[in-house]
Amino acid sequence: MDEKKNIAYISICLAFAAGFCDAATFTAADELFSAHVTGNFVVFAYDLIRGAEAKSWLKLLSFPVFTAAVIAAGWFAPKLKSGYTLLLVEGAILLVAGGLDIAFGRPGSAWSAVMPYIVVLAMGIQNAFGRLYATAAYAPTTMMTGNVTQLTLDIAKILMPGVWNSDHRPAFAKQFIVIGGFLAGCLAGAFLAAHFGMWTVALPGVLLLLLFFI
Helix, strand or coil, rough: CCCCCCCHHHHHHHHHHHHHHHHHHHHCCCCCCCCCCCHHHHHHHHHHHHEEEEEHHHHHHHHHHHHHHHHHHHHHHHCCCCCCCCHHHHHHHHHHHHHHHHHHHHCCCHHHHHHHHHHHHHHHHHHHHHCCCHCCCCCCCCHHHHHHHHHHHHHHHHCCCCCCCCCCCHHHHHHHHHHHHHHHHHHHHHHHHHHHHHHHHHHHHHHHHHHHHC
């Protein structure tokens, strides 16, 4: 991908989108993780020991949906003129899904059951984008554990220079952009989804569409 864009803007927007969608589905869709899908193993195990209902087993659908999105993104990426087209597709999915949720997202409806997995599909594309174009953002934008670990190690190198022998200059600003963007997305996603519903995932969808055109 040779197209140059503002890496800081891409990093914070992608991190915000992932945090928003993860918190939105967890808050308003029976504690389903859409970006960090392996978290659904933990939620499913917890539900299982309490006597899992049918909706708990449905959480396992997140894995084939996520996998299908990653495979599709990996297959199409080499054929695209710009890798950022994947973000255009992701944004369009979230925007359309948000619009459909406004129209059909009644409690107990078939769409309300499908909607969270549409978000998982979009997050699968973003996860694939992060792997295929690792230099497009400062750090991975969908899972923060590795970023927090790196930030902690960088801080330790500053506080304990005699213990950590490294010429690497910590990139605090870059880490804070990604982690801060994800946290902001989590707060916004949890609040908006809880008060207004799942259609609010259209908001990060708009941000992702802007990434393609700016």
